[in-house]
Amino acid sequence: MNSGAAIYFDGATSARQDVTVALGPTSLRIDAADGRLLADWPYRDLESMSAPDNILRLGQRGSAVLARLEIRDPELAAAIDLRADTVDRTGHSERRGRTSVIAWSIAATVSLLLAAYFGVPAIAERLGPLVPQAIESKMGAAVDMQVRAMLDTRRAGAAFECGNAEIEKPGRAAFDKLTHRLAAAAALGMPLNAVVVRKPEPNAIALPGAYIYVFQGLIAKADNVDELAGVIAHEIGHIAHRDGTKSVLQTAGLSFLFGMLLGDFVGGGAVVVAARTVLQSSYSREVETDADAYGVALMSKAGGDPRALGAILTRIGGATEPGMKILMDHPETKARVARINALSPPRAGASLLNAAEWAALKRICG
């Protein structure tokens, strides 16, 4: 069952429209009778709304318009149920949930035994670098979804990310150019997923699986492209050193690792713990120093000014990540900046972006 008839209300008018629903791999398309595309809803955004028993009523989570879709065909409803975790009429998700609880319990018991024997930090430190890239990417995607939901406190949905609106697109192009240049110099061996999000704090954060969130507040505080690039290069350092993976393993525990092996960690309690860790805890001074050194080396390789990282750190009080303490004029921040400057060779290349690109990037959040 890949398509069927349904009724659509656009949320703006009270008119009911007969539509065709087509089930794609990741989203469902809603087409008007004349073939016009009315909406394309990702399965993960579907919201099941209360309705009489024989009707499946769906909306899109986080959407500003109250559009809804009504499906009376039981076969089509069941086909959507199979694809969308948020819809559960047949009890499929509940059954899968029960199986996963049993698997998680076994995993948790084994983890506890291993942790008691070896100690969790030692295991995390040793296993971190051994986690295969494919699993790290999968774990990153799960943590990313959770972190995004936690960061997006105003429930802006797609608009939480800057650079998608028409007037923001030149900024997005400049940001992508900058991150591609840094990623090419870093040669991480996996694609870098860097985005700008609407958060006022001057922060950035790196997650396992090469995800980087740059907060709008950081772009506002950056005086030039090298300062922004310096912080991103520092974050790439955390990715290259697999610091996120190690800290997630350490705090979410080994059950997370088993979850990865079992192939099921989306929605598990471990993902929530992992996301909270990434957002609230901070790395040790040694880990930060190593990421700074990496950032300096990467900046000079990419042709930027490595000292710019020190300049912006001084301005934002040394806290480049959520969870870090702001230490304005603090000896620790001063020492950190001095170390960065001591490591930095003079800039070697032309500017990372031209003036027009940097101006566009400054306006990436509208």
Ligand SMILES: [Zn+2]
């Ligand atoms: Zn850091």
